[in-house]
Amino acid sequence: MPESTQDRLLDQLLEYGEEPQGDEFVLDVMHRVRREQGRRKVILFVFGLIGALFGLTGAVLLSEPIARALANLPAMGTTQVALFVVAAVATYAWFMNEDIDLTV
């Protein structure tokens, strides 16, 4: 076989390829993306909840000394403010969808 023909054949061979197509592949990828998105939300929710609980506990425990320190502020009012701040931070994290890297 002449060399030029062989070159052409090789070019054709290297370029050749019925490109793999199929909706199934795309659907599989998108299914995995949605699953990961769901997992992310669950993790964010769980950690947000834990954070809120810790925040609430801290607020309850510290409300008395803080109230005393701030002179005559009612304990219940301080608890409410702390709770509001923690809830606002948790909501912010939730809406901003902070990226958590799930890779190990």
Add this chain to the structure above:
Amino acid sequence: MISDLELAARVAGSNDQAAFQQLVERHQAPIRGFLRRLLAGDHGTADDLAQETFLIAYRKIPGWKAEGTFTSWLHTIAYRQFLQFRRKHKRQQVMAEPPDAGFDPGQAVDAEILLPRLMRLVSADERACLTLAYAAGMSHPEIVAITGLPLGTVKSHISRGRQKLQQWLKDNDHSFQTAGPDPASEARHA
């Protein structure tokens, strides 16, 4: 048509899944084709790695700096996935089947059958460089960016890989059948 950059910005900015789906639809063929060649025809593993590639792209898209094209970035991820896979399975690797085993030299064969066999004749790095250069139509600097190999090494992989394939075709005097003219390929040659 919306550009890759814009779609990527939508995914990064507002987690637009429809935009990401468009990116997957647009790039699945070259990425799957690239991995199929790297894996010398192991379509199942290639598709698994391609799925993983897109999933990693989805996770990392907010950090993509858009320094090259989106397709080069995807190829980089795919190539790393392939290297990781190869490292994991190095111990399980069996001796590659010689490319001419199983069919009659000189007889016309389907390119789809011949190509994976030919790919086993060259090293994995040569395979990657040849595929990126000839199938994906990438420039040498782009191949350097994707593989992380020095420019000289990329050039020598391409020329040595090509020589090996040419030699084998010469020794076996092969002709092959394609499934029909590829309009994109014809346009490139025109």
